[in-house]
Amino acid sequence: MKIIKIAIADDEALFRKGMKLILNAYQEFNVEIEAEHGVHLIEQLRAANELPDILLLDLKMPEMNGIEVAKVVQKEFNEIKIIVLSTHFSRAFVINMIELSAVAYLPKNSQPTEVAETIKAVYEKGFYYNNDVLGMIRENIISKTKAKANFEFDLTAREKEILQLICEQYTAPEIAEKLFISPRTVDGHRNNLLSKLNCKNVAGLVVLALQHKIVQIPLRY
Amino acid sequence: MKIIKIAIADDEALFRKGMKLILNAYQEFNVEIEAEHGVHLIEQLRAANELPDILLLDLKMPEMNGIEVAKVVQKEFNEIKIIVLSTHFSRAFVINMIELSAVAYLPKNSQPTEVAETIKAVYEKGFYYNNDVLGMIRENIISKTKAKANFEFDLTAREKEILQLICEQYTAPEIAEKLFISPRTVDGHRNNLLSKLNCKNVAGLVVLALQHKIVQIPLRY
DNA sequence: ATCAAAACAGGTAGAATTACCTAGACATTC
DNA sequence: GAATGTCTAGGTAATTCTACCTGTTTTGAT
Structure with a gap:
């Protein structure tokens, strides 16, 4: 019988050791590598x-x-x-990991048998995708085509408008001119966006806006 | 027991009748509608x-x-x-049918039990996808993300690295520190990026980078 | 009618970006 | 050896962003 060689990367020592014990109890498994963060693993x-x-x-590791x-x-x-272990189990996240060639996605609270x-x-x-992942x-x-409205962040209509224009590469003064308001007001809205969406700068705003399809940007080349 | 009501649309009478016989042999199935082409079905x-x-x-029907x-x-x-019956089994075709909300894809030479x-x-x-469909x-x-990135823009490795960090909300000084180079150098790279990708500011860089998956950003909330 | 939220706008200040330069070090290619 | 391209890094200056304030007006809901 071929023995399946396994590596575990997880910052929680308890979880890692526990998983190792569980897996090594199966004679077809052998945990050969353990790492508490990515650098160590590599x-x-x-x-x-x-x-x-x-x-x-x-997914959540230091370093x-x-x-x-x-x-x-x-x-x-x-x-x-790569089998991803995570407590985070949202659709976008799972899809993102599959795009990064994860072949399976396991919730951290899974049963050993699972x-x-x-x-x-x-x-x-x-590869192996369970029903939850398959559904996602x-x-x-299916939802690729549909632009779904976003309820997860409660942005005001004005804020969404500003966000849209920021993503379209307009500067605050330009947005102000476009909307017939003061640049300072645009500043205010942008600051609210940064705060509400918990971003450091416009780069963060744009990433979030695109990832969650809060805005629609025509493809550019 | 709830009886599952089934409709069959297929232009081959033999196949249709055969399928009907097979399915009606199960007491939980009942074939209620038969059609030899789409118009008739609708x-x-x-x-x-x-x-x-x-x-x-x-899939192949007249009218x-x-x-x-x-x-x-x-x-x-x-x-x-909708469960699609087909002899046609190419990836693009299968994906296309799933986009059209097909919930399963059966080869026409499947076993009755299948x-x-x-x-x-x-x-x-x-829904139900067998391993072939899952693989597709x-x-x-995966193929959506791969390939492209390198082709369309000729960014240097360093530039991609900088672009990635920009998308991750790092400022130029922070990037400089991370990469052990001068902030001015980061400036230079960013300017090259702006010029190469024909963008006005970082917002444009981020949009382009995400749209073309030049970078990978973990989903945030 | 009143209250709260949103939109509006200004002050100040420091940090960062953007837009122009120039130029040396290094590797690759012709 | 010269040409080319990349990475490096500095100068200067204007603009923009970000982070704190403050406040008024408008709007919608109870």
């Missing part, structure tokens, strides 16, 4: 003479978070299948 | 006082083909779950 992978088959990857790790692994160690089944399925079929994927495909 | 649906739960839809039918059904009879299982799964979970969906998600 180091170990580069040093390893035999790569793991599967990487259980926590180098799961997304950065996924990118490096995807580039340097493409053969390793984890084992997922690993086996990934090893055999190359489906919604994602 | 007519029957409009006349029906009780809509079917599931529509087995052949009105499966894709047009799917569009009409999606619009007028949204509750009906058909029955698919129908049950659809009735219970709302997965490829579709």
